[in-house]
Amino acid sequence: MAKKVISKEEWNARLAEVQVDRDDLNKLIMNYLIIEGYKDAAEKFSQESGAKPPVNLESIQNRMVVRTAIQRGHIEEAIERVNDLNPEILDTNPKLFFHLQQQRLIEYIREGRVMEALEFAQEELAPRGEENPEFLSELERTMSLLAFDLNGPSPVSDLLTPAQRQKLASELNSALLLSQSQEKDPKLPALLKMCWWAQQQLDERCTYPKIKDFNKAELVMEPMGAVGGGSQGSSSSAVAGA
Known part of the structure; x- marks a missing residue:
C-alpha cells in the first residue's frame, strides 16, 4: 500500500x-x-x-563553580564548596561521596603521588568498599591504574579521560539541583x-x-x-x- x-x-x-x-x-x-x-x-x-x-540565579553560579572544580580535577575544593552550600548533600548520598573520593584517588595517581594514593585508598576508600561490593569493584578497578602506563592504552584508561570528570560533575550537579528542589534534567x-x-x-x-x-x-x-x-x-x- x-x-x-x-x-x-x-x-x-x-x-x-x-x-x-x-x-x-x-x-x-x-x-x-x-x-x-x-x-x-x-x-x-x-x-x-x-x-x-x-530560582535565584546566584544558585547557578554556585553550581558552576563546583562543576568547574571537578572538571579541573580539584576535588577537595569541590567537596568543600558543596559542604558550604549544604553539608547534608554528601551526608545523605554515600554513592556520590564515594565517587568524589574515588576521583580524588584518580587525581593522586594521575599526578604520580603513589604513596599518597595508597594511603588514601586504604584509609578512606577501603572501609567503604568492605561495606559495599559495588564500591569495592570500583576501587579495585581504580587501583589497577597503578599497574599500567598512564600514557598508554589500558583496560582502565577511561578513568583518566575528561569524560570521567564530566560524568562526576554531572552527578554532583544533579544532587545540587535536587537539594534545591529543582529538576535534575x-x-x-x-x-x-x-x-x-x-x-x-x-x-x-x-x-x-x-x-x-x-x-x-x-x-x-x-x-x-x-x-x-x-x-x-x-x-x-x-x-x-x-
Missing part, C-alpha cells in the same frame, strides 16, 4: 494551525538554561522575554527525543517534511522512494547529544 504524501506547503499550513503558548516556550528555555548552568544567558533571556526564573532534550520518536512512527505511514538534523531544525522533504529508516540516523545522533 502506497504511503500518503504530505507536501511541504500542506505541512507548514498544519503547523501554522498549532497554537503554542509563548509563556510555555519561555519556561522551557529558562528551564534548560538554569539546569545546564548558563547563568548569563538566563539573565539576558529573562530581561528580553520577561520570563521570571523560578532539563525538559528540552526529552521533548526532542519525543519528536524524533514521533517521526519514526510517522515514517511508517506517510512521506512528509521532517527534521533530519535537530541542530538545524530544518524541515526537509525527502525524494519519493527514499528509505525512512536511514534518514533518522542524523536525527538520533543530534537528539542523543542534546
